[in-house]
Amino acid sequence: MSTTTGQGDLFGDAPLRRVAVAEVAVAAPIMTPLTYLLPEGMDVALGSRVKVPLGSRVVEGFVMGLREVSSDGGSFKSLLEISEGPPLLTSVTLELGSRLAHRYGAAPGESFQTVLPAPVRAGMSSPTIRHIRLASDRDATSLHVATLKGKLARQGQFTLLTALLATTEDSIPLATLLETSGTTMSPVATLARQGWITISERYDDEPVGEKSAAPTPTPEQAAAIHSLVSAIHSRKSHTFLLDGITGSGKTEVYVSAAETALALGRSVIMLVPEIALTPQTVERFRSRLGRVAVLHSNQADGARARQWETLRRGEVRVALGPRSALFAPLPDVGLIVLDEEHEGTFKQQNHPRYVTRDVAKMRAEIEGATLVLGSATPSLEAEGMVVRGDAARLRLTTRATGAKLPQVRIVDMRNEKPMGKGGLFSTALFHRTRETLARGHQVLLFLNRRGFSTQVLCKRCGWRARCHACDVNLTYYQGTSLLICHYCDFRQEAPRSCKECLNPDIKFHGAGTEKVVESAASLFPGKRIRRMDGETLRARGAAESIYADLKSGAIDILVGTQVIAKGLDIPNITLIGVINADTSLLIPDFRAAERTFQLLCQVSGRAGRGDHSGEVLIQTFEPNHYAMTFAQHHDTAGFARTELVVREAHGYPPFGHLVRVIAQSPDAKDSENAAREIRATLDATAEVLAGAVTLLGPAPCPIPMLQGSYRWHLLARAADDRDLDAIIAACPERNLRRGVRVIVDRDPSAMM
Secondary structure, eight states: OOEEOSSOOTTSOOOOEEEEEEEEEESSSOSSOEEEEOOTTOOOOTTOEEEEEETTEEEEEEEEEEEEEEEOSOSSOBOOEEOSSSOSSOHHHHHHHHHHHHHHTOOHHHHHHHHSOHHHHTTOOOOOEEEEEESSOHHHHHHHHHHHTTOGGGHHHHHHHHHHHHOOSSOEEHHHHHHHHTOOHHHHHHHHHHTSEEEEEEOOOSOOOOOOOOOOOOHHHHHHHHHHHHHHHHTSOEEEEEEEOTTSOHHHHHHHHHHHHHHTTOEEEEEOSOGGGHHHHHHHHHHHHOOOEEOOTTSOHHHHHHHHHHHHTTSOOEEEESGGGGGOOOSSEEEEEEETTTOGGGBOOSSSOOBHHHHHHHHHHHHTOEEEEEESSOOHHHHHHHHHTSSEEEEEOSOTTSOOOOEEEEEEGGGOOOBTGGGOBOHHHHHHHHHHHHTTOEEEEEOSOOSSBSEEEETTTOOBOBOSSSSSBOEEETTTTEEEOTTTOOEEEOOSSOTTTOOSOEEEESOOHHHHHHHHHHHSTTOOEEEESTTGGGSTTHHHHHHHHHHHTOOSEEEESGGGGSSOOOTTEEEEEESOTTTGGGSSSTTHHHHHHHHHHHHHTTSSOSSSOOEEEEEESOTTSHHHHHHHTTOHHHHHHHHHHHHHHHTOTTSSEEEEEEEEESSHHHHHHHHHHHHHHHHHHHHHTTTSEEEEEEEEEEEEEETTEEEEEEEEEESSTTHHHHHHHHSOOSEEETTEEEEEEESOSOOO
16 A cells, blocks of 8 residues: 655665555544554545544544655554444535534534534444335236235245235335234245345334325415525525515425425435424425434434434435534435524534534535525524625515414503412413413413523522522422522422521522413413423423324413424414513623514414414513514514614624634633633734724623633624634634633624
8 A cells, every 4th residue: 555665865764655644533622634644455435434543542533534645654653443334424524524623613523523423423323124015016916916825835925925915005124024924034035036025124213104295385485496496406506595474384495495306316404493393394394205314312322323324325315303414414415494594593502613504505515505594583694694695585475374474462561460370471361361262272372481480589688599500590490399500400409498597488589481381270270281391392202292282282271482482383373472571682692682573473473373363462571672563563674674773883793793702710710811811812813904803801701600610701703704714713722721611602692
């Protein structure tokens, strides 16, 4: 594998020769690939997972490049081991991971760890299941079966073929066929050899039923589908913002575009913001497209590895799931869809902290794919893409069923005498809920806070139940009698008395979804009430169970957080009650108004999607805030115009781009000093950029301590996104000094 070149050095040094080396991205915070010598006879491909020496350790890595160099043979350490089977990274995911690392300041090896699901990185695999299907048409097979009948030597063949002819399925698992027919492998082998049956291996996670027919699209849907189909046929990268009101049939547009991509032999990636939305979307896609591979973190490891493998092997060409499904190992992707593109869950909160919308655009550019950003309430960043000409807008202004948008009423809680336990129901919401249930319709009650009470305190001495590691109140959960921190998941038994003065009369204030359930149960006895939030969805299969019960009518009232605001399409839901619309408005973040408006519009859109009109009641103490009034009239354009004026005045997205740098340490002073050192470093970089970048801070974070670390942050802002590359490059390593960690967050979605 290596060849000697030249005669050696005249002064006695070892002769140089041409040797093969691999550039390896190691699984460590090292920003550049490392070079390793390829041993003689080792066959390595790009994207292969390998083991290499790193100091005194042996670490994993991925091959990013292969080349030959001149060396005396002792300049490089040797690559130790290569994983069996085809490379885990395709040429596309290899390039995508490299771009991801560059944009978000990550080490390439860490970026590839993000691209691959944990079970796949761990080498987990799942055995395939052998399936049997008829190789000839049914008429010919029936004639052959007639010739076998009554012949003892061929009884097993007769039984097997009869069983295959009797099924309506495309194929039968071999184990099932042998068990039900009582035969052995001998007739199976004979029939396969004679060409009457075929044996295939596949992963068997999902049923494969008959496809449903496509509905007739509305004129607006047809126009949008035509634009997407033309773009997919062009095999060039295009980006569209599908701006459609709730219930306008965006999913039908996605599915129709996906049918075109599949018909052209291309693949499809469908991204949803929440695991809770997966069952409903899977149901829609399977009914039209056939097999769909689902990828999400709530799956059992074996199931997740199996689904990933079906995509890599080309057995399934549609991947569906939350943001990580973007990295599915599909060949020749023709369509990528981000449904509810505005959702904050499309921002990765761990390193590398990528924005799914931007990385999806990268993949679309690499593969010549069409990218669709769908939303009833587009993010202002997506609006900015349209203004800049980076995306084309497609509009759906009417509901696909012809139904009208629900009537929205704002209830001014300043003038109310609330009803029920905890005083959570206005008089109007109580009466409308009772009337809706009496008609046999379903109700959604929305409150974007989990738990029973949001704070526990002593009125005598002022003690509050606080997290020992985070500067936040603990939330009380009545069902488990626990206090829980929503930031670090610290849990402890709820106290019976004050921890400071031992006063037994401690108070539980504030409300979460548990308290809404209790209040609703007291006001509407006998009604079937379920809760859907981060706690109830922890159990595997919970999302599927709740969705099935809601669809079948087994739930009268569903209480939930923002997970119920997205995508649920249940025709019998006709009333939405927003318990406290001000929750997200009070967060100290420049996106607070946008998020409030989006949540209200999205949750409102769950009502009246069938034959009956819908109604929404928004309870608020800020009835005149523009987020409330624009949401009342479903006026996304009006909200965008108003909010964009505010954003432009402060240079916030989409008019500016941001990098947030956080210094955190168990020692408060170390955190502050580190933040000031970083500011000094970035000041020098900003000076070179001649005013193109504005630096703000440092200052304590709004939540000064989180998970045991004190936190200071600073913000870099630039009109040109490219100027922030220099800021990211100038930031110190993530471990500035012992005990101090530095987090660099490009395009932050939250400022807490």
